[in-house]
Amino acid sequence: MLSVRHLTKTYPNGKKGLQDVSFTAAPGTVTAVIGPSGAGKTTLLRSLNRLITPEQGTVTLGDQELRGADAQALRQARRQIGMIFQDYNLIEPLSALENVLQGCLGQKRLLPGVLGLYTKAETSHALALLDEVGLRAYAAQKTRDLSGGQKQRVGIARALMQDPKVLLCDEPIASLDPQSTRTVMTIIADLAKARNLIVVMNLHQVGIAREFADHIVGVNAGRIVFDDNAAALTELAAAAIYEKEATALA
């Protein structure tokens, strides 16, 4: 279980990123975080693996508390938390296989990690993951030559290389066409079930959130304004999250 309690983040310019945010996410489920631009979705997601450090509250994964963890403990915790990004954040001059292998850097000792020395087992595992996301044939291809949807699938395989308990997805479909959107969302939703993963993802599309998520958290101005299962997200509830007329979101 991933448990977030009373998370608060204020930026140096005084802007409230998060205000007393609490929710839980269970294994085998997809939790979608929705809300208008600037609502604090990205701040929330990045606070979960402490790419951003909140000043108050707790993030607990199992029995491990992340917000107060020292550098060593934080690195260990991050090994269990895979992350995929809107802009993929791949090392574009490297091949798909090399990018996927980088997912296990956190589990390697310093020198082999620095030199990029991967074992046969790690390489076989990376190839299997590329196969799982349908990109086995592209293993040797440089990622700069892949399409957006393919790059995102390499990003997913890199995150899975960590063998994570949690998968954080920061706007994973924002840069994709409708067909790639469905492919990527189906892969993520299936992975959550098949691997018993805790998936937390930021989304802009309410319809996609309803279709693929089990649990929806609505955020506005850094506060949680909705926290329920996906079926409970009515037009009216969605409109309240976005502070719009219900018809505007249809």
Added chain:
Amino acid sequence: MPNAVSVMLHHQRRVRWGSLLGVVALVLASQVVLRVNVHQALFGVVAGWAWLGAHFAPNAAALADLPEILYQLWRTVLVAIAATTVAGGVALVLGLAGALPTSHLKAVRGLVRLFASLMRNVPFVAWALILLFSFKQNDFTGFLALLLMTIGQLTRAFIETLDEVGPGPIEALTATGATYWQVIFQGVLPAVAAPMLSWLLYMIENNIRDATLVGMLTGTGIGFIFDLYFKGFRYASAGLVVLAIIAVTIGIELTSNKLRQVLNA
């Protein structure tokens, strides 16, 4: 509205003609101050080339000096390559300390940028003259002069290259639990390897040319024997030195262009 457009066009025309007249006036004024006669200079250039052709064209006697010229050229190329590669290593460390995505200490970043600026703004000729006092006339003095200037140039270039990486790939690898050095070696350096090597090759080309001039000052390499032949009125041999330098720099340029193509493929 059309009136506003016509006023704007009129203003643009005035600025254009004003700038042109300003440049012409500046050229004429500098000719008067420097007492340059354009007509004489133009015909002087033709006569100068004719004189060069007559005296600097290599002859059979000059060809006897070819083995020595090639040996000195080889030493010069080695000095340039050694200075550039050592400078590249130092500049990589300084670049990581001075670039925003890889260095978190603002004061360190500022110091590195200041150091790079100081190093690259002292011309290599000045470095060579300063170092001559301490290290005397030898290859090492030339090596040091090129090294110091190249450290400044490459540090600045590497900082700018690293600044362009952006936080994305660094964030992605940090999120896997990778350490700082793992992120640098597996995330940052692969992303910037091609442009950095491109800079290194460019500086090797430049330093081969500059090493010739440094050699004249430090009494070593191809620069020294060019000076020797020239001052000894052995113009044909000096001409052969110039041709050899041109051939080697073109060769190095073609090779580095090919390497760049391979790196960017």
